[in-house]
Amino acid sequence: MSAKDKFHEVVKLALEKDGWTITDDPLYITVGTVQMRIDLGAEKLLAAEKDGEKIAVEIKSFLKASAITDFHVALGQFLNYRTGLREKDPERKLYLAVDIITYNDFFILPFTQLQIQEYKLKLVIYDTDTEEIVRWIS
Amino acid sequence: MSAKDKFHEVVKLALEKDGWTITDDPLYITVGTVQMRIDLGAEKLLAAEKDGEKIAVEIKSFLKASAITDFHVALGQFLNYRTGLREKDPERKLYLAVDIITYNDFFILPFTQLQIQEYKLKLVIYDTDTEEIVRWIS
Numbered sequence: 001m002s003a004k005d006k007f008h009e010v011v012k013l014a015l016e017k018d019g020w021t022i023t024d025d026p027l028y029i030t031v032g033t034v035q036m037r038i039d040l041g042a043e044k045l046l047a048a049e050k051d052g053e054k055i056a057v058e059i060k061s062f063l064k065a066s067a068i069t070d071f072h073v074a075l076g077q078f079l080n081y082r083t084g085l086r087e088k089d090p091e092r093k094l095y096l097a098v099d100i101i102t103y104n105d106f107f108i109l110p111f112t113q114l115q116i117q118e119y120k121l122k123l124v125i126y127d128t129d130t131e132e133i134v135r136w137i138s
Numbered sequence: 139m140s141a142k143d144k145f146h147e148v149v150k151l152a153l154e155k156d157g158w159t160i161t162d163d164p165l166y167i168t169v170g171t172v173q174m175r176i177d178l179g180a181e182k183l184l185a186a187e188k189d190g191e192k193i194a195v196e197i198k199s200f201l202k203a204s205a206i207t208d209f210h211v212a213l214g215q216f217l218n219y220r221t222g223l224r225e226k227d228p229e230r231k232l233y234l235a236v237d238i239i240t241y242n243d244f245f246i247l248p249f250t251q252l253q254i255q256e257y258k259l260k261l262v263i264y265d266t267d268t269e270e271i272v273r274w275i276s
Contacts, residue, residue, distance in 0.1 A: 031248070031249040032247055032248050032249050033247060034206050034247060034249040034250070035206070036206060068172055068173070068174060068218070071214070071218065072211055072214035072215045072218055073210055073211055073214055074214065075213070075214035075217060075218060076209070076210035076211055076212065076213035076214030076215070076217075077210045077214070079213060079214075079217070079253070079257065080206065080209065080210055080213060080253065083249070083252060083253060083256065084249070087249075087252075109170055109171060109172060110169070110170050111169040111170050111172040111221070111222070111225075112172070114221060115217070115218065115221060118221065119217065
């Protein structure tokens with residue numbers, strides 16, 4: 001299994017442990033002639049609500065030598081997918097899934113924090129060892 | 139010469155024909171420990187101004203099978219570089235260089251136009267045949 005696929009499986013498992021049901025793997029959204037492919041769609045049914053909470057999750061493995069190169073792609077994907085979802089599936093919230101090591105190495109840097117604030121990125125941090133969600137950042 | 143390098147040379151030549159002096163190839167910006175590499179820096183000296191006009195240009199060749207995949211990268215790079223420049227070289231304006239064929243195929247689509255407006259992307263459109271700048275979009 002490729003490293004990328006391994007991260008994908010870990011995030012699926014971690015979300016399921018957190019009470020989410022994976023509904024789409026991948027989740028496609030199409031705006032006009034532009035088709036986009038988000039890694040996962042998931043839903044959590046809450047007793048108090050008629051409709052469940054819906055999320056889309058883009059999983060980044062940050063395997064490149066330079067984290068900023070991976071972050072260019074992650075930021076672009078996030079903002080394109082968020083606009084796509086706003087047009088086609090506005091109830092669904094988009095999260096970028098990042099492993100805790102990458103988060104602590106790169107996402108806490110002042111530059112990255114500046115971009116997270118400026119572009120209102122939502123993150124879900126996971127641990128590849130315990131295969132659990134560590135933190136949701138909205 | 140790779141297709142990517144060819145586009146790079148075409149844009150340099152087209153900018154020079156348009157009166158720009160290439161000052162950086164590439165242009166590096168560093169924010170904290172994050173180093174970014176923008177394809178070109180250029181300057182145009184205008185008689186009426188004491189200081190010249192300064193730009194940074196990121197050249198996208200859109201060689202991938204799926205234009206949206208290239209656009210994810212282009213959008214992420216643009217927004218990261220723009221924040222980097224705002225922090226470190228605020229007088230310099232950032233442009234995304236796109237060839238006219240890619241512009242007419244993909245950038246005029248409603249989704250792409252929506253993102254250009256939302257994220258205030260500046261574009262410089264060039265023609266690979268005439269090796270000239272066709273249009274500046276700010």
